[in-house]
Amino acid sequence: MTQIFPINCTRCGSVRIDALRRRREVGEVSLENQCQITLISTEHFSAVIAPVFPPVTLAAPPINACRKENMKRAAVITTLIVLWLSVPVHxxxxxxxxxxxxxxxxxxxxxxxxxxxxxxxxxxxxxxxxxxxxxxxxxxxxxxxxxxxKDHPEAPIVNNSGYPNAYPREGIVKLLENDRVIVWSFRWTPGKPTVMHFHNTDVVVVYQEDTPLESITPDGKRVLNEYKFADTRFNRGNRVHSELLVGKSGSAVITELK
Structure with a gap:
């Protein structure tokens, strides 16, 4: 649903801000002239703008004053739109x-x-x-x-790797356990690799901060994964590696599926 919020001037033209696309996609901003502001917006922008700028019809003050005042209004509206665009969309x-x-x-x-x-x-x-x-x-x-x-349980994979299972491990904290999951909290230590281990279950990992990790396989191959705050990954079992934090800090909540 679109709504129009005009600020009309009897002497001058208009500044037109088009925000026709849904949510955060904004159309072109065109400066047709400088005294009428027409905001065309979805309900999301309208909810922000409407209480601040209801429809207003201005009298006809001297043209320079009119232009100056409405250019300020245009700048405020544009700033509000930019601030809206800066809010993360989940x-x-x-x-x-x-x-x-x-x-x-x-x-x-x-x-x-x-x-x-x-x-x-x-x-x-x-x-x-x-x-x-x-x-x-x-x-x-x-x-x-x-x-x-989902109703798709899987038995843990038999570990014939010769390495210990990934969980539990040194420094890990169990947050909860039941017949569906085990949820762990873990913080890596900078410069200290974890023990080489075997993942015998599927896991969902939610990184609690920027966490650059090197994955090191038994043959010495290294892959750097630069996980960011709130990154979430589904990792399947049947893997052997060690993990090395190459930054100053790193942590995650790990949901182990049964």
Whole structure:
């Protein structure tokens, strides 16, 4: 739905700001002239702009004063739009960020509809909550990764690698465990590689900060993965490697699937 908020001048022309595309995609800003401001916007922009700039018809002051005042109004409107564009859009607005036979994961700052499956809600403050089918996932105003657990259990992979399983490990903290998941919190130590280990389960990893990790395989091959704050990954089991933090700090909440 679009709405028009005009600021009309009887002497001069107009500044026109078009924001015709949905949500954060803004059309061209054209300076047709300098005294009438017409904002065409979706409901998202209207909700921000409308309380500040209701439709106003200006009298006809001297043309220079009119232009100066309305150019200020145009600058304020443009600034508000830029600020709106700077707010992160979470993938919940466009669908899940991970979708496969085992999980569906949403990145959301809102309450979701009642869950069709059991789920784990991982916050970006290092906490995790388990919820049951029918519960309401998420938290209004707080960003969470909601991991819906599909009815596709898999037994742990038999470990014939000669290396220990990935979890538990030195320094790891168990946040919760039940018949569906084990959720761990782990902080890597700069410059200290983890023990070479075997991943016998699938996991969902939510990085709690920027975490540059080198993955080192038994044959010495190294791959650098520069994970960013809130990055979320689904990693399948049946892998052997060690992990080395190459930055100053790194941590994650790891949901191990059963």
């Amino acid at each position: 993938a919940q607005d466009g669908g899940p960020i991970i979708q496969n036979e085992r999980v569906t994961v949403w990145d959301t700052m809102n309450l979701l509809p009642p869950a069709d499956n059991d789920f784990v809600a991982v916050s970006l403050k290092g906490t995790a909550v388990f919820g049951h089918k029918g519960d309401v996932p998420g938290e209004a105003g707080a960003r969470n990764m909601v991991i819906a657990l």
